[in-house]
Amino acid sequence: MLHALEGSQAIAQAVALCRPGVVAAYPITPQTHIVENISKLVADGKLKCEFVSVESEFSAASVALGAAATGSRAYTASSSQGILLMAEVLFNIAGLRLPMVLTCANRAIGAPINIWNDHQDSMTVRDSGWIQLFCADNQEAVDTTIQAFRIAERLELPVMVCMDGFVLTHTLEVVDLPSAEQVDSYLPPFTFANKLDPRRPLSLGTLVGPEYYSESRHSLHRALQKSIPEIVAADKDWKKLTGRSAGGLLTVEGPKDAKTAILAMGSVVSTLCEANEVLAPKRKTKLIKLRAFRPFPVEALVQVCEGLTELIVVDRAFSPGQGGILGTEVRSALAGMKKKPTIKNFAIGLGGRDIPLETITHLLDAAKEQEEGDFAILDVELNKLPPEDR
């Protein structure tokens, strides 16, 4: 049914539809509205679950970890510094192969402290072993949240649903919420084979020495790689059920014969797609919306890049001293292509800087000038800096 909902409210409803056993959270802007809404659902008796208000993000992730290990469907949400504070636990959850879902309301990392949107938080934990799915609008975020539980539980892997802080979490828009019956038919009750149970005592999280550590890491790597078909299937089944796709691994939009493409993740794709229609740049341009960042869908990406002469990768975070993170990964993924496009790489909209429609034109213009292999912050205003920092 269609509703006009704030993104956070829609996510809270989606989480409730998944019937979590334990929700643990610590407040951090801009994630707060999600967990506030969940706690209200619990207070009103509309959601039967244990809501644990913890004393830090570290404990939020730890409580969710403990709950998942005990066989309960577990959920938490965080942002920015919170994601970094729980980083150690995030690696642990993935290493223990515990299924759970986390919403990352994407936000910049300080210093300087900044509460606004970019992707530095989830990018910083990209090596944690979590599946990371990025959403372009609130409908995708709702649908991805529900799919995430299914993916997580089938694969015994944690899933991070990344949605842009404020830009999505605080935006009211029309969202189609599935019915409880639909979600129940899609997502069976959670059963966890390795749960903590005195009737079958297992030891989880044991010390693993050099003789088994590599094998353990290998199996995690393989699990992430093998999650690709599961992510595709989860979205396909969802489409069968609701008529909506949340974007599979990636989707392509725009003129089919375009030789130039812009690749990005998250809500910026939304804006760029409309810009592509409204401003119709002279250089025909496609938009590639990457939804799955982990696992990185190399094969699918290579396929959609066939025939392109130019690929502009838009990052919402970067690695200082290196460059765009997504850009670097795309370059590596396409390295084996016979006729690969020249790859240009820009970061935009860092720390909440507004991304207007004209960005598409600026990107296309700047790409002409950029040397292959370079990286730049597109919307940086150098005149604000002392000459030595420019």
Place this chain on the structure above:
Amino acid sequence: MAKSSSQLKDEILKRRSQPKEPAAPVTDESDLARLRKSQPRFRGLEAGHRACQGCGEALAARLVTEAAGPDVILTNATGCLEVFTTPWPQSAWRLPWIHSLFENSAAIASGVEAALKAQGRATKVIAMGGDGGTFDIGFQALSGMLERQHNVLYVCYDNEAYMNTGIQRSGSTPHAAMTTTSPPGKERMGKRHLKKDLLSIIAAHHIPYAASASVAYPADIRRKVRRAVSITGPTFLLIHSPCPLGWGFDSERTIELARLAVQTGLFPLVELERGEITGVMPIRKPRPVADYLKIQNRFRHLFVEDPRALKEREHLQALADHNIDQYGLAGEGADPLDADGADTVRRGGLVD
């Protein structure tokens, strides 16, 4: 060639699914292995783990799990206990057990308990950690767990330093003790700061039950564990667990050391309910702290010709006297439940 982890896992699972043979009656009392198998007492921590000889923590953990019984889930902070009980693919635990990280045993336990509640299961949760994981790095998670009133018993095995990483100073290390990060020297006489009064901080959370115990008094540990797990709500147990390696004493003297810590007043055994002291183990004849200090290498520098050494010994004696005074440990007359008699009376007799 080593088996792959999945092969081993399969093998373990297969073995586990096979029906167990019923315990054979003991015919030959010298057959210790069979005797162990047939003993009726529940053992949560099995023999064969890799703790050092005379490890106080291993003994304490065995006593705790024995008293708590089989319907328990354990969470374990990173530390010696985790390392010596679970070198993959082996585990010494007969209870469901999870280790996540150093600083989150209490938070993991909170999550386990929340899940049990959500599932309507009555299994008791016991969180465990050493003093590093409890006094220091895991303190915030512990405080949160207590404040939120999770139905969890938290047990801290206190061996007064980071033993697992090689005997570094912790917030629990006693004043003047030598560790690898508080070495004595021209400018220092060991640790410069006092042992953190954790129990008082715990008590300030006004939880239903908090107590200290010592491996020198097994019956007292069992009683306190049973009391703690019978309460719905957060409870806390601090168990003094000597470390032969870290403290520098012979492995066979663990119990003697632990007993001396109590008898000198340096480690008072007390019980607190909702923050109020409701029980202490009296000390009829307090021993001088030197008796306890001089048999440990970590205090060796206090027994040399140096005016600073004398001053530190006096300081430690004053701390012990203060404990005796503060908790009213000086028993009057003959008291069968004091530090000398407590365990002899209780062993084999009434325990509660």
Place this chain on the structure above:
Amino acid sequence: MIEIRIHGRGGQGNVVAAYLLASAAFEEGRRCQAFPNFGAERRGAPVVAFVRIADKAIRRRCQVREPSFLIIQDASLLHIPGVLEGLKKGGGILVNAPQSSEDLSKEYKQTMVALPGTQLANEYLGKPMPNVALLAAFLTLTEIVPHTALSKALTHRFKGEVLAKNLKLVEEIGHRVPAGLWKGVADAARA
């Protein structure tokens, strides 16, 4: 697509105003988008929120720089540079101010419609929250959606006495501004 920018002060229900206006459009089957200019502002500080209303999905997520309409919840904000910036030619400005529209327009040398929103809110709601009064007047001026749509949106957000008072306010204050004055602008933006 109709784009609206709402200026207010922290604590005046600026975001709620944006959400209500978007929700009212949704009630009439329109697509909508509303979001605050996310800030760390405290009570009393100038704040901005944006609303977009369209007949098909709205995908752009940038701030509204060239609105067709401005709703100003506090006349003192007119002194702040940038508040009136970007208004489309012929666009409408609705201001919460006690004076007449003529006086206000004269004072700021720009055509504006004034509504004594704070006074009305005190009268109807018992507290100085001008947002709903301004929205009711805005719908009278533009006729983007009928007042019943705003009432429906209010019903989803409030209940009990607060809801009843707000509904009464919406019903009774519409006539205070000229009906359909900005309908042409709204229709042009929609097309």
